[in-house]
Amino acid sequence: MIGTEVGLHRVLEPAGVLPQAALRLDPDPRIRPDEVRIRVERLNLDAASYRQLHTAHGGDPGAVRREVLRIIGERGKMHNPVTGSGGMLVGVVDEAGPDSPLGLKPGDRVATLVSLTLTPLAVDDGLARWDGRSEQIPASGHAILFARSIAAVLPDDLPVPLALSVMDVCGAPALTGRVVAGLRDPVVAVLGGAGKSGSLSLAAARRAGAARTIGLVPTQDEERRLAATGLADRVVRADARDPIAVAAALGEPADVTVVCVDVPGCEHGAILATAPGGTVVFFSMATSFSAAALGAEGLAADVTMLVGNGYVPGHAELALELFRDVQGVRSLFTARAGHDSAE
The missing domain is CATH 3.40.50.720 (NAD(P)-binding Rossmann-like Domain)
Structure with missing residues (x-):
């Protein structure tokens, strides 16, 4: 069903919009048969979003970190309300539903090639390892991919932060x-x-x-x-x-x-x-x-x-x-x- 494969069931408000346009998403870690749950290792904010956050908070890294946490906590996704943009993430597949068409299996380290503005996301470490001074954010938590999401297994020959930088703008x-x-x-x-x-x-x-x-x-x-x-x-x-x-x-x-x-x-x-x-x-x-x-x-x-x-x-x-x-x-x-x- 089209609603499930594009994540319509994860939209909390407003009703009837797709996840990217939603104000809030449901990041419940329990997955449907065509979903994939990712254990998050690193977020990558898009450049426009990071620049806006950095400027709005006068370069204060603690304030930038708190703002990112607030957005994720309130919206169930990383969707900057000013720029309308998000970024992408790297993580390891925790669980792949039997009907998922993405071809991923538990243990795969992947980069999501869809925006964080439509990806259900929750973090559980307070972003404590991030100094707030760069676009890449070490993080712990989980994210959900839909049947029509895109993800790529990371190459073995590149460090994860470098591979993420390349795939972020591919x-x-x-x-x-x-x-x-x-x-x-x-x-x-x-x-x-x-x-x-x-x-x-x-x-x-x-x-x-x-x-x-x-x-x-x-x-x-x-x-x-x-x-x-x-x-x-x-x-x-x-x-x-x-x-x-x-x-x-x-x-x-x-x-x-x-x-x-x-x-x-x-x-x-x-x-x-x-x-x-x-x-x-x-x-x-x-x-x-x-x-x-x-x-x-x-x-x-x-x-x-x-x-x-x-x-x-x-x-x-x-x-x-x-x-x-x-x-x-x-x-x-x-x-x-x-x-x-x-x-």
Whole structure:
């Protein structure tokens, strides 16, 4: 039955909505025949959500931790009410119902490839091991996957935090590659090119046949780091929230513009950066649909705008393959992991 396979029975309020739109979910650990229970080891907040929480609480790590605990406790899921976003998790399969189609078995260490905004979740350790200073949260508790959830068994050759970082953004390079592969020698610009999803998107664009790649970053330090990787043919610097600065920095409009910036207000810059008939791919949870749609209309911009939904068949495998094969991607990820752990 459709209600069970998408988790409708877990919705506590309001009635009739799917789990992602619900205010509260039921994280009861008892599973139905087509569900899977995961023993949680680590949560990964999406970048937009963590940035908002960090900013709202003035960088106070204790306040950030308390707020995450409050959200999970009240909502039965990690669903930031301000950004509307969540993240993903890593854990070990505790129990798999006999009718689950996910192919998971007890003992499998997996990453969930569906958002925490629709995943029933409970924590039982008060997040005591998390210092509140990074997106990745050591945690103890349980989560529930539905029949139409997605999860991938973690690879043996990568540390769990690193694998989680890659799989957290695996939808971006997969969709970027699909869009680029359908065009002839396109110019591809990635806003936020030095970040996780940005670096993978640059690598995917080049592999899919981009004639030239451009990475836009906000700071001199990120400009230096991205240039050193060779992932982009050009690296330019501008605040992605400043449309005129973005267009001036690029100099030429791109056939495909991919937005991987985790702050709001980047829609108009991406539109100005894109050639008539081109495509903008929004891969930030900070994106405003109304700002994008009305901005394109107001600029008389004939562009196709895609919202990356985080799922493309084979997306996890592609992201891990790019991570393993492209040294520039690995260097940015490992540098970021070291920076996060040192904060």
